[in-house]
Amino acid sequence: MTTLTKTLELKLVEPNAHKRRKLRETREAYQQALHDAFDAGCTTQTEANDVVVNYKLSGYAKNALKKYVPQLTTTYNAGELHDAHPVRFTNEGLRLDHKPENAIEWYVKIPHHEDYHLWMPAQPNPEQRDWLEALNAGDATMGESRLFERDGTWYLHVTATRDAEGGSEVSDEERTPIGVDIGEASLVTVCHRDDHGCPTAPELWADEGKTVRRLRKTYFTATRRLQTRGSERIAESFGDDLWNQIDDVFHRVTREVVDYAESVKNPVLVLEDLTYIRESMDYGEYMNRRLHGWGFAKLHAQIRYKAVEKGIPVKTVNPRNTSKECHACGEVGYRPQQATFKCTNDACWMGEYQADVNGAVNIADRYLSGESRFREHENDDDSAEDGGRLTAPQDSQADATKQETLGTYAS
Template identity: 65%
Template sequence: MPEVTKTLKLHLVDPNAHKRRKLRETLIAYRQALQAAFDANCTTQSAANDVVVEYDLSGYAKNALKKYVPQLCGGSYDADDLQDDHPVKFTNQGPQLDHQPQNATEWYVKIPHHEDYHLWMPAAPNPDQRPWLEALHTGDAEMGECRLLERDREWSLHITATRKVEAQSVSDSVEPMPVGVDIGDAALATVCHRDERGIPSTPDIFTDEAAQVRHLRKMYFTATRRLQRRKSERIAEEYGDNLWERIDHIIHSVSRQVVEYAQQIENPVLVLENLKYIRENMDYGAFMNRRLHGWAFAKLDAQIKYKAEEAGIPVKRVNPRNTSKECHACGEKGTRPEQATFRCTNDKCWVSKYHADMNAALNIADRYRSGESQSQSDRDSGQKVAGDDSATDGASLTGPQDNQADAETQQETLGTDAS
């Protein structure tokens, strides 16, 4: 199975004055140690260690220096001098990722400062690289060397990631088989396709998992609100983290089963809705918005995407406009008398009542079959209108803090009212 390596860029979100000072201290100490070891012409790791050990750096930065300096001094690079803008390098054991899908800023990264101190920083990734971060977070990709950079007073962490991707060998003469995936409230995911005769197949509909997540969400908001009223913030935070880990496990399991469904089909193409459109024009009222925002829609979408890529299955996207309102058989707009029920209003259509999420999944697959595939970055006027049942992500909770008592209060997240 071939391996693919990619460099992931995470922009560190608005570090406060304290964190900027600590990042700057790390950068200055690293460059001083690098210059000293280079001036001493350290051609071996042992010689480099004797120099860098005196500097106030984490072991992860020192170990990276011990490997890097001998390459500069007569090794791979044989440099004549040093530039003054070297990034801070860390071995892969140092930085860590944390994912808090309930937060406005979902991703956090741990930056080593020195032996007994590190900084947890909110981080914004490149949206196109989100599946790779999911793979790193779940252990399906391996972290390599990391680099801390400052450019124009903006800080970022670059992470090298490697994962295995199964090469799919399918004859060019075999037409791709689109498999539609609908993510919503009544069912966490519904995956369905048409067989060679165009007849809808038996779908996988994850309604039980949706109920479990709703239950965990309700537990979270009820229990943590009570604990916070009793000034038990630490217990509330630990309790909330435990519940979100259970939700993460459900999302991980569902995404795996969606890909396994596609793997049973010859030459499959997983078809998802374009997230750009789903996030706009959604207003179901306070209760439904709170429920939908808790689904971590983008997290489930990203896990499906990277697991599919790992299995060698291409992923395509279509405009989600009216996927839940149009009849998959005749194309007429229907009604939703119940959350899980679609009714076609065309008297000549054979469809009277149909499972709403299965209907949406078939529409998603059919849009790709008709040539309506688009990239995630495409924009036009077709948003998914209010009344569709797809979910979105983001809620108002807090993320990891620094492990130092004098660190300033972590960033306050903005999002949906979690009361």
């Protein structure tokens, strides 16, 4: 078993004046406590505790300081402190909250002082979503976190650790690509070709697609009515319950997808590149809203981290025409019905085929044609991007107010 560790960077969406003041109070108190403990020459946690105990900091920040100050002296042999140090919190202090119904889905609770906490909307790098999903599901362990300000913007670094099986030494050519098609009718469809090149053992999660569509429709209809009546708190609680049910479906299906991959010799899961999916969505305002909120990114992330745990590689391909081309001859066809693909090539043997299976086979074939790629940021930049419109959870001792902000990467 291999242990993977990654530092996740979350960009905190522009805080209001109240939250900005509280963040700066935490930073200033932490810096003063750090310097005083260091100047006192503390070499043990007990000595550091005697210095930092009276500062207006959360216990999580004080506990992190008690560990950090002795390390500066005994491990790093620091003669003096340079520049501003990030505010450290032990792993118990931070809490993530996931609101998939919101444009900005992730929120973080930052300890301030005693029982006072700041709920902050946070925008992570989309490439790190699988790690956040693992943390949120309890499949990864949160370590120490660090809060700092850079060029007027606040960031939070969170250390995450998870176990993964070691991958086998198999070349890309020896892999069996499994196409993964995500859609509305069938929530997920997987299929691969056998040794003779024929599509084999397709599996469709169509009932789960119906369940999620029903839950989403119930959510939007019921919450709209409750909000119209002024029952905001009931609407939020009701919505959370429905989205938890959807999340349970997602987790079960993605586990079964990875189980399917484990049954195949030398598997590689092949997904459609989300960047191209979003760029190609232009079906009118109503359909765009439905598709953008359908959960592509969430399902992708859960498949990725569950596959990593099993040592199964995941690749992405350009999804252009994967749902329109015939997997047998390559001719562009059409769908007379949602679940049916019809090839327009009279010379092709296929005629009609299950549409989602056809798409899954085309996705797998993109890997075989050499189009697969890992999407990485240039210069390995894992920094977070701007956020989207949101309604955020509130501070633990603040008035309930709504916050909105504009940006990019809204789901």
